[in-house]
Amino acid sequence: MLAGAGLASASILNACAPATTAPAPTTAPAQPTVPAVVKTPGDQFSWQRFKGEKIEALLIKNTQGDIMVKNLKEFEDLTGITVGADQPAEQQQRQKLAVEFASGATSFDVVYYSFHVQKRLFGKNKWVTDIRDYLKDPTMTAPEFDWDDFSAAGKAWATEADGRIDALPNKIDYFIIYCNKELFAAKNVALPKTYDDVVNAAKTLHDPSKNVYGFAGRGLKNANTILWTSMLLGWDMDAIDSKLTLNTTSPDAIECAKLYQNLMKNYAPAGVGGFNWNECQSAFALGQVAMWWDGLGFATPLEDPKTSKVVGKVAYVVAPKGPKAQWAGMTGDGMGISNFSKKKGAAWYFSMWAASKGLLAKSFAQGSGAQARNSVYTNADALKSLLVPKEWVDGVVNSGKIGRPTLPIIVPVTEFRDIFGVALNNMIGGADPATELKKAQDEFKPILDKSEA
Known part of the structure; x- marks a missing residue:
């Protein structure tokens, strides 16, 4: 054997x-x-x-x-x-x-x-x-x-x-949403099934005065891009399709960027623009975050009493339904x-x-x-x-x-994540999503074209 x-x-x-x-x-x-x-x-x-x-x-x-x-x-x-x-x-x-x-x-x-x-x-x-x-x-x-x-x-x-x-x-x-069941139950909020549910739950559960935040996600440049592209699947859209067409300035991509901006700017901990998965994990494990949208491979430390205050309190929620589709970023x-x-x-x-x-x-x-x-x-x-x-x-x-x-199958994936990661990070600071996406697409397209030449 x-x-x-x-x-x-x-x-x-x-x-x-x-x-x-x-x-x-x-x-x-x-x-x-x-x-x-x-x-x-x-x-x-x-x-x-x-x-x-x-x-x-x-x-x-x-x-x-x-x-x-x-x-x-x-x-x-x-x-x-x-x-x-x-x-x-x-x-x-x-x-x-x-x-x-x-x-x-x-x-x-x-x-x-x-x-x-x-x-x-x-x-x-x-x-x-x-x-x-x-x-x-x-x-x-x-x-x-x-x-x-x-x-x-x-x-x-x-x-x-x-x-x-x-x-x-x-x-x-796969990307899922980690939910703190205790925080949800305290305010009688149902676990999210749609993107609207995510926003409403983040708004309801957000209470910085008690060191509780409605949402956490990757904000750090490069790391953050995969969260946005995962969210974009809810519009039944790939950031770059199989024909290498960029969909990154489409109306749906802009709406998705606005969703990312809203959650990260208004309901996440201070400094989330510097968060990768490990900072999100730490905040969630301390019981300070109601929802964390990320890959499902982080369960073990959340269920370890030596490293976590949320043992037995975590709901592992399948990626919710977006405006047009339900997909789990993979x-x-x-x-x-x-x-x-x-x-x-x-x-x-x-x-x-x-x-x-x-x-x-x-x-x-x-x-x-x-x-x-x-x-x-x-x-x-x-x-x-x-x-x-x-x-x-x-x-x-x-x-x-x-x-x-959840990411385009292209050669310059790192450049894609870097360039759009800067745009997303700027949005957390209040920059206009449509403007940032256009700047990023204009910068990235020649790189993509050259990679396939």
């Missing part, structure tokens, strides 16, 4: 797992198929095939990465492969991999990356190996691996428009094999293990976020050892039914 597969469920009920809308397609040149390994007749799969090899894994300092590192000995004992794991912070990791890939040589063999930020960049440059040959080769893929156990959303994130599969999906995340991560690696076989084995049923069940049980495998949602052991309430699981599953990519 796969290492850590003791948590794996014997019954896989795909219908219970998140079924999500696939990301908008990208366009990228076809990649030549990379042979897996030299095979001989009669070969069978063996976890010991690459015993004695050493590989380098570039991970990220997050819960998912921590769990991989904590369980590395299982993989090394299973395979005889030694792993050197590097876990820099997210932004430093992204800089490191971009520099190394661009140089034509990487110090790592396998890399954990974000589809919602880097999918188009990786796909266009063919930085990672097409893994289709591995998946269809019974001598290279463990019989218990079960590709069909991955969710439709996970597979869509990992697949390019030409059919290449660039990575094994690992984690899927992000995703996966594990790819560097096309510059000379140890692709061993790197593939690590990728399989890192996306195994057992390891992803452990991540799920610790509240790391929604996982890319369907089986975790029916895994009795994982559900039994869950460190967060079942209400959180319900939020994950229900969000999965309405998941939609």
